[in-house]
Amino acid sequence: MLQSPSEPFGNGKRMQTDATTAVEAKKTEDRPSTSSPETPQTEYYLRIEPSRGWVSLKLRELWEYRELLYFLTWRDIKVRYKQTVLGAAWAIIQPFMTMVVFSLFFGNLANVPSDGIPYPIFTTPMTFCSSVNVIEHVGATPVLVDIEPDTLTIDPERVKEAITDKTRAILPVHYAGHPATMAPILELARSRGLYIVEDAAHALPATYQGRPIGTLGDFTAFSFYATKNLTTAEGGMLTGTPDRIERARRLSLHGMSRDAWKRYSGEGSWYYEVVEAGFKYNMTDIQAAIGLVQLKRLDAMQARRREIVAQYQTAFAEFEELEIPTERPDVESAWHLYVLRLHLEKLKITRGQFIEELKNRNIGTSVHFIPIHLHPYYRDKYDWKPEDFPVAYREFQRVISLPLHPGLSDEDVEDVIAAVADVVEKFRK
Numbered sequence: 001m002l003q004s005p006s007e008p009f010g011n012g013k014r015m016q017t018d019a020t021t022a023v024e025a026k027k028t029e030d031r032p033s034t035s036s037p038e039t040p041q042t043e044y045y046l047r048i049e050p051s052r053g054w055v056s057l058k059l060r061e062l063w064e065y066r067e068l069l070y071f072l073t074w075r076d077i078k079v080r081y082k083q084t085v086l087g088a089a090w091a092i093i094q095p096f097m098t099m100v101v102f103s104l105f106f107g108n109l110a111n112v113p114s115d116g117i118p119y120p121i122f123t124t125p126m127t128f129c130s131s132v133n134v135i136e137h138v139g140a141t142p143v144l145v146d147i148e149p150d151t152l153t154i155d156p157e158r159v160k161e162a163i164t165d166k167t168r169a170i171l172p173v174h175y176a177g178h179p180a181t182m183a184p185i186l187e188l189a190r191s192r193g194l195y196i197v198e199d200a201a202h203a204l205p206a207t208y209q210g211r212p213i214g215t216l217g218d219f220t221a222f223s224f225y226a227t228k229n230l231t232t233a234e235g236g237m238l239t240g241t242p243d244r245i246e247r248a249r250r251l252s253l254h255g256m257s258r259d260a261w262k263r264y265s266g267e268g269s270w271y272y273e274v275v276e277a278g279f280k281y282n283m284t285d286i287q288a289a290i291g292l293v294q295l296k297r298l299d300a301m302q303a304r305r306r307e308i309v310a311q312y313q314t315a316f317a318e319f320e321e322l323e324i325p326t327e328r329p330d331v332e333s334a335w336h337l338y339v340l341r342l343h344l345e346k347l348k349i350t351r352g353q354f355i356e357e358l359k360n361r362n363i364g365t366s367v368h369f370i371p372i373h374l375h376p377y378y379r380d381k382y383d384w385k386p387e388d389f390p391v392a393y394r395e396f397q398r399v400i401s402l403p404l405h406p407g408l409s410d411e412d413v414e415d416v417i418a419a420v421a422d423v424v425e426k427f428r429k
């Protein structure tokens with residue numbers, strides 16, 4: 001069964017991948033898969049180009065802002081040559097990484113500046129390693145900026161303090177599906193000419209001040225890994241302005257001119273031109289088929305996520321030993337994760353013991369995330385100390401991600417709530 005190192009619930013009885021349910025759903029769901037952008041509704045609609053393994057997926061809300069979209073799969077991502085346009089030799093790279101690498105490449109951030117000092121790119125310590133690995137892979141320098149205590153996303157005030165003339169890009173992460181505080185970040189980008197690349201691995205379909213995530217920064221990278229809110233088993237999606245997405249498409253298919261994509265269809269031609277040295281990072285048709293079914297189910301899956309979250313919020317708000325997650329009034333979280341925080345000073349056990357107690361009650365949990373600066377590679381390379389990012393370090397020690405998946409039954413949710421309540425009651429001071 002597919003499982004991500006960053007994702008919980010793999011051992012719990014409640015584990016179920018969206019991929020399996022997607023196939024089942026195909027039998028019962030019969031909604032049209034295309035509609036016009038003018039349709040006055042919030043339906044998702046799609047354009048399928050199966051002969052190329054492409055699915056162009058257009059969310060109605062994104063239409064006004066972006067011509068997109070683009071899926072990738074890691075299976076096809078291999079180094080084709082050493083001398084890459086990015087100046088890096090990759091053995092294998094995840095789709096999310098590829099997309100962000102493309103994004104950074106477009107911003108010329110892979111170029112070494114004339115003074116020979118790599119560009120600093122700001123991101124948060126409270127993230128999965130991919131967000132920072134991509135920065136390393138383009139030869140830039142990750143600069144971590146501490147997080148806001150409520151949303152656990154990058155703190156724009158601290159970004160302002162840390163910024164220098166050399167700073168070229170910010171990579172906010174919409175942690176757990178809650179959008180980062182984008183307004184001041186975008187303002188900063190405008191006034192200082194910075195490039196914004198968003199890590200939206202958790203954030204389909206979140207909104208920020210009424211706008212969907214994917215329409216705010218220069219580029220937004222989503223993940224469709226097996227545990228994500230929408231899955232194609234592996235893969236992801238990049239959103240950006242049409243010219244940039246056009247180039248990403250070209251780079252992903254050997255650098256061949258657009259017409260080449262039509263060469264296996266009736267209206268196509270055998271003729272194509274290679275206009276730059278590209279890669280082969282396309283998504284397979286099989287994955288695209290899973291994605292299409294998933295997309296039809298996205299609204300329903302999100303509604304179920306929100307129902308579960310509402311039940312958790314009501315139940316856990318009763319306990320002074322627990323701190324429930326925030327959803328700020330100007331956002332709609334994608335609720336990818338439900339991250340509960342423990343008031344450890346009110347408990348007789350540690351977070352680790354709390355997790356063990358839940359496991360003994362057959363509830364699988366995880367921790368999102370071990371902050372970047374604690375991992376040996378980054379810690380040693382940049383000489384980061386735990387206290388360098390005090391909010392991330394403090395919050396890391398008390399977070400637990402509880403099961404959250406549309407496949408959870410009401411009984412499952414009740415079991416989780418009962419188990420958490422039991423542990424708190426047994427171990428409160």
Ligand SMILES: Cc1ncc(COP(=O)(O)O)c(C=O)c1O
Nearest residue numbers: 006094095096128130201223225
């Ligand atoms: C915050 C964050 N960014 C990036 C990724 C990487 O996504 P993918 O597995 O599609 O490469 C993950 C994966 O879990 C993630 O949690």
